[in-house]
Amino acid sequence: MITSRVLRLPRKPFVDLDYARHMPAAYVERVKRTVPRKVFGDRFGAPDIKMYYVHPDDYLPSHKRPWEDKQLSSHLQRADKYFSSQLSQQFFNLRRPKSQRIPDTEWTFFPGDLVQVMVGKDKGRQGLVLTISRDTSDVIVDGLHTRLGEDMEGSEKLGVDKTLRWQEQPLSVSKKQVMLVDPNDESPCEARWQLNPAGDEYIRVSTKSGYEIPIPSQAKVTYEYLQPENYIEVEGKDTPADAVLERTYMPKVASFEQEIMEDMGIKEERTPKPTFWY
Amino acid sequence: MWRSFPSLVSSVVRSQNAPAIRFSSTMKQFFDDEANFGKAELRPKNRPGRSWTEEELRLKSNSDLHKLWYVCLKERNMLITMKKAHISRARNMPNPERIDRVQESMDRIEAVVHERNDAVFKLETGESAAPRKRTITSFAGFTYKKQAIEHYSPPEASKKEYETPYLDDDAYMMQKLWQEKEFMKNRDRLDDEKRRETRTEDMDRFKRGAPRVFNR
Numbered sequence: 001m002i003t004s005r006v007l008r009l010p011r012k013p014f015v016d017l018d019y020a021r022h023m024p025a026a027y028v029e030r031v032k033r034t035v036p037r038k039v040f041g042d043r044f045g046a047p048d049i050k051m052y053y054v055h056p057d058d059y060l061p062s063h064k065r066p067w068e069d070k071q072l073s074s075h076l077q078r079a080d081k082y083f084s085s086q087l088s089q090q091f092f093n094l095r096r097p098k099s100q101r102i103p104d105t106e107w108t109f110f111p112g113d114l115v116q117v118m119v120g121k122d123k124g125r126q127g128l129v130l131t132i133s134r135d136t137s138d139v140i141v142d143g144l145h146t147r148l149g150e151d152m153e154g155s156e157k158l159g160v161d162k163t164l165r166w167q168e169q170p171l172s173v174s175k176k177q178v179m180l181v182d183p184n185d186e187s188p189c190e191a192r193w194q195l196n197p198a199g200d201e202y203i204r205v206s207t208k209s210g211y212e213i214p215i216p217s218q219a220k221v222t223y224e225y226l227q228p229e230n231y232i233e234v235e236g237k238d239t240p241a242d243a244v245l246e247r248t249y250m251p252k253v254a255s256f257e258q259e260i261m262e263d264m265g266i267k268e269e270r271t272p273k274p275t276f277w278y
Numbered sequence: 279m280w281r282s283f284p285s286l287v288s289s290v291v292r293s294q295n296a297p298a299i300r301f302s303s304t305m306k307q308f309f310d311d312e313a314n315f316g317k318a319e320l321r322p323k324n325r326p327g328r329s330w331t332e333e334e335l336r337l338k339s340n341s342d343l344h345k346l347w348y349v350c351l352k353e354r355n356m357l358i359t360m361k362k363a364h365i366s367r368a369r370n371m372p373n374p375e376r377i378d379r380v381q382e383s384m385d386r387i388e389a390v391v392h393e394r395n396d397a398v399f400k401l402e403t404g405e406s407a408a409p410r411k412r413t414i415t416s417f418a419g420f421t422y423k424k425q426a427i428e429h430y431s432p433p434e435a436s437k438k439e440y441e442t443p444y445l446d447d448d449a450y451m452m453q454k455l456w457q458e459k460e461f462m463k464n465r466d467r468l469d470d471e472k473r474r475e476t477r478t479e480d481m482d483r484f485k486r487g488a489p490r491v492f493n494r
């Protein structure tokens with residue numbers, strides 16, 4: 001006999017860890033501008049024609065969030081450029097970024113991890129991961145691999161003094177510019193996901209020594225909260241967590257409309273005439 | 279230069295409605311909390327959380343979903359009003375993703391209600407709750423699924439469309455040419471892709487073309 005315990009698959013909680021985890025997909029697509037400007041549909045069976053703001057093949061992912069001011073304005077500029085070239089019937093070269101996204105189940109870097117920089121002026125130094133970018137397979141390490149850059153570009157035009165600041169530059173994971181640090185001997189290592197002894201969850205272990213590299217708590221940070229249990233519920237807007245998980249559904253052989261009518265005391269005695277669907 | 283936002287909103291309302299109508303509590307439901315006016319980004323204390331997931335909505339009874347739908351609808355109306363007010367004043371709305379969050383919740387409520395109706399309809403009538411679709415052939419020769427429309431009277435001879443196994447001359451020619459065009463477009467696309475793959479970084483950097491290869 002098959003029990004439910006056998007059917008239960010081991011959990012892979014790391015797949016969901018993302019800063020933008022709860023951001024609505026429609027909003028992210030909209031700020032990326034990779035949405036159709038106009039869809040010419042209903043073409044008697046021929047496929048729709050879509051005119052995009054920014055063609056999906058033209059979208060260049062960055063380590064910055066797409067809804068940040070600078071990113072958003074660059075998307076808008078690109079959309080303008082694309083549209084003007086479409087209006088004047090000019091050739092527009094789509095950028096088609098080549099970077100391959102590492103699958104969720106193979107990605108092993110999270111914010112808060114101790115990593116070692118393998119290239120550049122900080123080669124061999126270790127630091128904590130500030131942010132990760134899945135689209136570009138990039139990692140930003142706190143205080144390492146920096147470049148002196150302008151804090152606010154174009155500030156001199158506005159009559160404000162130019163301020164310079166050390167800005168962390170992204171380090172590529174796929175090119176192995178950063179590596180995780182083995183907790184055993186504090187040397188760079190690679191990691192993989194492996195079932196824990198209990199067999200119900202995947203853990204991250206170093207391939208070199210087999211030691212577990214625990215996932216830092218900072219990996220759970222999203223736009224909404226720092227830790228899920230510390231989330232501040234907005235009164236009047238958010239449904240309290242215990243009310244959300246309360247079960248009120250009792251299955252019944254009645255459609256949604258019938259049940260609502262019954263609840264509201266609406267009685268329908270007319271019998272509908274037969275209709276024709278074509 | 280910077281005028282406070284509450285006065286702006288009320289001035290919008292006053293100008294649109296006759297002065298007799300005051301900014302009543304009913305009208306107030308169309309506007310956001312005044313603490314949120316003029317903010318670039320809402321404070322975490324005032325920032326609503328994520329949308330409902332389908333798993334959570336499946337726990338809720340039909341009457342709860344019905345109520346939740348109207349809660350979401352009111353919230354969406356409020357957010358759209360605020361968006362409009364911000365646009366008319368050339369300002370950015372704080373946290374515009376709230377609209378998408380509400381919309382996502384509403385879409386999921388619809389999906390869960392459809393799921394339940396579908397189960398009941400299939401059990402009782404054997405038919406799905408999804409709108410009926412018919413396979414038809416258009417004048418251009420495409421055979422595709424089209425949503426059927428409900429009518430009071432049976433179809434006239436020429437009104438109802440069907441799927442036809444044999445196309446007439448025009449449709450046949452159209453399909454021939456269409457397929458040829460699609461084939462050529464696809465061939466060119468594959469060709470371009472191949473060329474793009476062979477292109478190296480150096481070629482872009484030094485503005486060099488790909489090496490010429492004869493008898494490929």
